[in-house]
Amino acid sequence: MIADDEPAARGLLTSLLGAAGYEVMTATRMDEAIDLLDRFAPHLVLADVELPDGDRPLIAAMSEHAEPPAALILLARRELVPAAIRGLAAGADGYLTKPIEAEQLRLVAERLLDHRRLRARVDSMRARLKGHRALRRLVGESPQIDVVREALSQAAEWRVPVLIGGESGTGKRLAAELLHECRGAAGPFVPVRCAGLSGPEVADALEHAHGGTLFLEEIAELAPAAQRALADFLASMPAGGAEARAARARRRTAGVVASTAADLAAHVETMEFSGELLQVIRGVAIAMPALRDRRGDIPLLVDHFMRRREGGAETAERDAAWIDSPTMARLVAYHWPGNVAELRRFLAQSGAALVRPR
Numbered sequence: 001m002i003a004d005d006e007p008a009a010r011g012l013l014t015s016l017l018g019a020a021g022y023e024v025m026t027a028t029r030m031d032e033a034i035d036l037l038d039r040f041a042p043h044l045v046l047a048d049v050e051l052p053d054g055d056r057p058l059i060a061a062m063s064e065h066a067e068p069p070a071a072l073i074l075l076a077r078r079e080l081v082p083a084a085i086r087g088l089a090a091g092a093d094g095y096l097t098k099p100i101e102a103e104q105l106r107l108v109a110e111r112l113l114d115h116r117r118l119r120a121r122v123d124s125m126r127a128r129l130k131g132h133r134a135l136r137r138l139v140g141e142s143p144q145i146d147v148v149r150e151a152l153s154q155a156a157e158w159r160v161p162v163l164i165g166g167e168s169g170t171g172k173r174l175a176a177e178l179l180h181e182c183r184g185a186a187g188p189f190v191p192v193r194c195a196g197l198s199g200p201e202v203a204d205a206l207e208h209a210h211g212g213t214l215f216l217e218e219i220a221e222l223a224p225a226a227q228r229a230l231a232d233f234l235a236s237m238p239a240g241g242a243e244a245r246a247a248r249a250r251r252r253t254a255g256v257v258a259s260t261a262a263d264l265a266a267h268v269e270t271m272e273f274s275g276e277l278l279q280v281i282r283g284v285a286i287a288m289p290a291l292r293d294r295r296g297d298i299p300l301l302v303d304h305f306m307r308r309r310e311g312g313a314e315t316a317e318r319d320a321a322w323i324d325s326p327t328m329a330r331l332v333a334y335h336w337p338g339n340v341a342e343l344r345r346f347l348a349q350s351g352a353a354l355v356r357p358r
Contacts, residue, residue: 001042002026003051004075005035009098011088013046016102017109028052029058034061042070043116044109046096046252049076049083059091071112075100134181139175139304140297144289148175155284156182161234163254163264163281166288169341172259173217175288179257182215187212195221199229206233206256213255219281220262220273230256232278256281291339298332301340305347323354 027033074095076084084095267273
């Protein structure tokens with residue numbers, strides 16, 4: 001993206017970069033440049049230090065519009081080099097003195113883009129490593145849980161809406177929290193119950209989740225007006241003034257994850273749920289298995305919850321069984337309609353009576 005109010009400078013830079021194989025878009029004012037950050041998502045920005053409204057707001061906006069942010073080269077006439085140097089202190093990656101030399105521009109652009117690609121790979125690797133550690137909190141060794149771990153790991157690579165389905169008590173919120181951790185989000189994890197949520201409240205929640213993850217619990221309970229507001233946000237970014245664009249930019253940095261225990265496709269057929277919203281919210285769909293479908297994980301979950309109940313176990317006791325075999329067999333055989341949440345509550349209330357004498 002070239003942001004410069006001088007037609008001759010825009011034309012020259014567009015010609016030079018276009019000949020080098022770059023896709024180029026241009027802006028003549030600060031508000032146009034910020035709008036292009038939102039729509040064009042450039043990897044490299046060349047901005048004149050005399051761009052109307054100054055360069056510092058652009059530097060701040062760039063950090064919110066891309067992950068990693070676009071590289072920024074400031075352009076300055078010789079007498080304005082001190083302003084470009086101040087821009088470096090504010091976060092710009094480099095500056096070039098006008099008139100621009102073609103070879104110098106090519107070398108600087110290639111260096112900054114190579115650095116950006118390397119930084120993106122490093123950030124991705126760090127997020128994956130952190131994610132692998134976080135996913136250990138998903139207790140179980142069954143094939144069904146392995147599928148969930150793999151789905152969360154893959155979803156962490158993409159900044160798309162995620163829909164987590166499953167019966168009540170299967171751990172949908174935990175899965176959303178783990179996805180938030182796997183993505184390495186800088187902002188907060190913001191859980192919101194959808195029942196009674198209005199359209200403006202959806203917008204406010206997106207604002208509060210800036211840089212993090214908005215978790216919409218039981219999205220089937222979202223009111224029709226709120227469904228439309230969320231679908232509009234996820235499917236398109238309508239035009240507006242500078243303040244509206246800035247608000248949309250902040251919301252866009254929030255990852256959106258929703259959960260549902262309902263069959264949303266069936267709700268679409270009965271017109272209880274928006275087909276448009278379903279289409280955009282399930283960028284990635286993850287299904288949490290019922291506990292009865294992974295009974296082999298029940299002893300592991302029992303051990304996990306009992307350790308938490310007892311405040312952890314001493315090293316010497318780590319291999320000792322908490323519960324005798326007949327009792328464990330009954331726990332495994334039970335159908336657990338409330339899934340993992342019911343098992344956790346049962347052990348919290350009755351665990352002491354189940355522990356075998358030591």
